Amino acid sequence: MTKPIIAITMGDPSGIGPEIIAKALSLPIVREFCRPVVVGDLDRMRKAAAILQTTVAIRPITAIGHASEKIGIDVLQTGDLPSELPFGVVSREGGEAAYQFIVSAVELAQSxxxxxxxxxxxxxxxxxxxxxxxxxxTELIAHLTHTKEVSMMLASPKLRVVHVTTHIGLIDAIAKIEPGLVLRTIERGRAALIGTMGREPRIGVCAINPHAGENGLFGHDEEAIKIAPAVAEAIRKGYDVLGPLAADTLFFRAVRGDFDLVVAMYHDQGHGPVKVLGIEEGVNVTVGLPIVRTSVDHGTAFDIAGQGKADERSLIYALRQAAILSGKAA
Structure with a gap:
């Protein structure tokens, strides 16, 4: 089977993106499951390679078809980044470059x-x-692909979590949660896993309140009003779903192997457990898009950018997950 071609966006050029890409693509293992192409800045990638003192070839290409099968870093030059831009500094230029990298990669995927x-x-x-x-x-790529609603799924070797809400405040998140949104999130997570697992995934749905509300003792009946109807409808459709369950015990049970997927109600409810298990192994998957998109599960780390200290493992896992989701993985 032909190895999938994966476009890697360089991220903010002043962050650790260039370094982790240079580290990952210097390893033969990546070429075993995909053909990577960096959508970014050639000069920046050369600087990252110099920081790491790697001798891997960095090859400028003008079209995806020119990417080599050999180990190395193929770079599709995108935009015009100032060469003097320092590492570790937030800037408008860095933000604009990161935006252009994403726009170009999405266009490549859509075409x-x-x-x-x-x-x-x-x-x-x-x-x-x-x-x-x-x-x-997540929100930027949803806009570029004209996708009305998507979900963030975090995947690690021991735990997968899909989020009903993400980048909004906790009070706003609770207000936004409603049965329709919970059900659609369950369905998006289920669809993502069926394609890779080949069976019906076992899904556990988190409550909002401690102890799942203790039958109305805690909170304002959010579990009964906002979550339980969605779970009931999912079960009616034949899905293997259980909930709402107290989040603390649900995550323990999922790691133990009782569930294939946890549906978290808000950002930190889902992110915390995944990152405790190991941020270097976490992968962010956007489910519900017309294209496959995965990401590292960490930030730009400006405090160590340009020092060659960044860990590339999350990027390798994200590339492997992208290959699997593409349907072309060996």
């Missing part, structure tokens, strides 16, 4: 020139300084 995209981290602050008012990658 079927690449099989998936994998994103290195960007800075929301830099993105906003450049005039692009999106909470993050």
């Amino acid at each position: 079927k020139q690449v099989d998936a995209i994998c994103t290195a981290p960007l800075s929301k602050e830099a993105l906003h300084l450049a005039g692009h008012r999106y909470p993050g990658h």
Whole structure:
């Protein structure tokens, strides 16, 4: 089977994106399951390679079809990044470059020139300084693909979590949660896993309140009003779903192997357990898009950018997950 072509967006050029890409693509293992192409800046990738003192070839290409099968870093030059831009500094130029990398990669995926995209981290602050008012990658890519609603799924070797709400405040998240949104999130997570598992996934749905509300003792009956009807409808459709369940015990049970997927109600409810298990192994998957998109599950790490210290493992896992979701993985 032909290996999937994956476009890797460089992320904020002042963050650790260029370094983790250079580290990952210097390893033969990546070429075993995909053909990676960096959508970014050639000079920046050369600087990252110099910092790492790697001798891997960095090859400029002008079209995806020119990407080599040999180990190395193929770079599709996108935009015009100032060469003097320092590492570790938030800037409008960095935000604009990161935005352009994403736009180009999405266009490549929509035109079927690449099989998936994998994103290195960007800075929301830099993105906003450049005039692009999106909470993050997920919302930006949804806008570019004209997708009304998507979900964020975090995947690690021991735990998968899909989120009903993400980048909004906790009070706003609770207000936004309603049975229709919960059901659609369950369905998006289920659809993503069926394609890779080949069976009906076992899904556990988190409650909002401690102890799942204790039959109305805690909260204002959010479990009964906002979550239980969605779970009942999912069961009626034949899905293997259980909930709402107390989040603390649900995550324990999922890691133990009782569930294939946890549906979290808000950002930190889902992110916390995944990151405790190991941020270097976490992968962010946007489910519900017409294209495949995965990402590292960490930020730009401006504090260590340009020092060669960044861990590339999350990017390798994200590339492998993108290959699997593309349907072309060996």
